[in-house]
Amino acid sequence: MTRRPKDILGRLAPVVPWIVAWQVASLVVGSSILMAGPVDTALRLIALLGEKSFLATVGFSLARIALGFLLAFALAVVLALVGRRHPLVDRLLSPGISALKSVPIVCIIVLLLMWVGSRSVSAIAVFLAVFPAVYFSCREALLHVDPKVSQMLGVFGVAPVRRFLAHTWPQVLPYLVGTSRNVCGMAWKAGVAAELIGSPMGSIGERIYNSKLLLDTAELFAWTIVIVVMSWLCERAFVAVLARTGSWSQRLSLCVGRPRDAYAQTGAQDQASRRNPAASPSPTILLKDASVGYKGTVVATGFNLAVLPGDHVLLADRSGAGKTTLLRTVAGLQDVLAGTCTCPARPTMAFQESRLVEEMSAVQNVLLVMGSARDVATCSRVRSLLSELLPEAALDVPVRELSGGQRRRVEIVRALAAPGDAVLLDEPFSSLDAASHEKAAAFVMRHLDGRALVVASHLPDDARLLDATSFSLKNGR
Incomplete structure (x- = not known):
């Protein structure tokens, strides 16, 4: 609290030379009609x-500018998301939006005045000025959403709406916050320009137009200060709310839908069948004369593997033998190159590299793939x-904030x-020490609950710790 006055003075200090320069310029011009000074402007502002x-x-002006801005922002984000999911939509929209970005706003305003009249023109002008910037910013942001985390959430069967709220929106948000710092000012410029040309009764634009007719530069400068302050306040308010939506959306992701809706009704039956393998004799995982690889490169070929419910299999080949590729194939992330592969209906997976939603806690990361935060029993478990x-x-x-x-x-x-x-x-x-390794392996064994287990590991004790049968991709057995 003791530093705040100093901080405020520090922020205001750079403004002082500009005010002094303004006063000097007004004295040099020597005419309040051509150049009102800061004192005259301040007095007129107080009068306003x-x-x-x-x-x-x-x-009047704020309502129309805010309406145009919010509609443009929302529609731009929605269309960018649709375009990302459906490239044809993006290809159809991009040329038109690029052209709109380059068209002078004054030309658009003149057309709008002829089409819709002066009272609505500012909202539409703001919409057309803001929409392209937000659309292309969101479009670019979506290209940089971490595909590995998205892929992980897909493997766990997390519903699309939960994926968007937990991962996509927080990743897109920094781009939109940066863009908003620019387009808020752009919105006020476009809105007031439209009002100045159309001069609707009761608007800031009309008051500026009147000050021009009366050669009242003090009032012109006073209204300019009002516009700058309003633009700054709107920017700060909107950006503050927008920045908070990241944490809001992640909390909301834990309260909507279910991660595996399609399997909710069959969960009890599946659990019973895992505890009684004789009732479910079909292999959970089955590969016959399989070859796995990526981009046309075969990593391992000609092997057979059948994993029944309750089986524990350890892939202990050397690095580069295809262990990760096999797990990715079994998880349904890539196709088998040759032979046949029967994948589990509902795999769960720990990937070789970290794939966590970074801003969420450990509890939230697990709840995201497991259940709703509103379910007290699930949260407790x-x-x-x-x-x-x-x-x-x-x-x-x-x-x-956690260690590796x-x-x-x-x-x-x-x-x-x-x-x-x-x-x-x-x-x-x-990445675990010996004690943590044994503790984690015991945890896996306690909570398998009769499910099939396939582990890729170089560690020599894992076959013993996991009571697993070793399988070699090189030998096919």
Whole structure:
């Protein structure tokens, strides 16, 4: 609190030379008609603030500018999302929006005056000025959304709306916040310009036009200050709310839908069949004369593998033998190159590299793939599972603040907590010390609940710790 006055003075200090220069310029010109000084402008501004019509005038312009801005922002984001999902839509929209971005706003305003009249022209002008900037910003942001986390959420069967709220929107948000800092000012410029040309009764534009007719530069400068202040206030308010939507959307993602809606009704039957393998004799995973690889490159070929419910299989080949490629194929992330592959209906997976939603806590990351935060029993179970491997202090902080080993344990818990019929773990214990390794392996064994387990690992004790049968892709057995 003691620093705030100094901070305020520090921010105002750079303005002083400009005010001095303004005063000097007005003295040099020597005419208040051509150049009103800062004192005359300040007096006129005080007079404006005291007018009964001041708030109504500002409200008239603010309502139309805000309406055009919010409609443009919302529609631009929606169309960018649709275009990302359907490239044909993007190809159809982009040329027109690019042209709109280049057309002088004055030409658009003149046309709008002829089509819709002066009272609505400012809202439409603002819409047309803001829409292209927000559209292309959101479009660019969507290209940089982390595909690995999106892919992970897809493997866990997280519903699209939950994926968007938890991951896509927070990733897009920084781009939109940066763009908003520019387009808020652009909106006020376009809106007041439209009002100045159309001069609708009761608008800021009309008052500026009248000051021009009366050669009253003091009032012109006073209204300019009002516009600058309103633009700044709108920018600060909108950006502050927009920035908060990232955390809001992530919390909302835990309260809408279910991560595996399609399987909700069959969960009890599947759990019963896993506990009684004889009732479900078909393999959960089956590969026959399979070849796996990527982009036309064969990594492993001609092997057969059948994994029944309750089986534990360890892939212990050397690096580059195709262990990760096999797990990705079994998870449905890529097609088998030759032979046949029967994938599990509902795999859960811990990937070789970290794939967490960074701004969410450990509890939230697990809930995202498991259930709703409104379900007290589910929340309690998630905390209980995480507490087996993590200290209590690590459960509710963003996972970006956790160590590598703690992050790895969150991913192991997530893979075991999520509903499914097969658990796929790619080097799950690589960043853990010996004690944590044994503890994590015991956790996996406790919570498999009869599911098939396939693990890729170089660690020599994992076959023993996981009671797993080794399988070699090179030998096909």
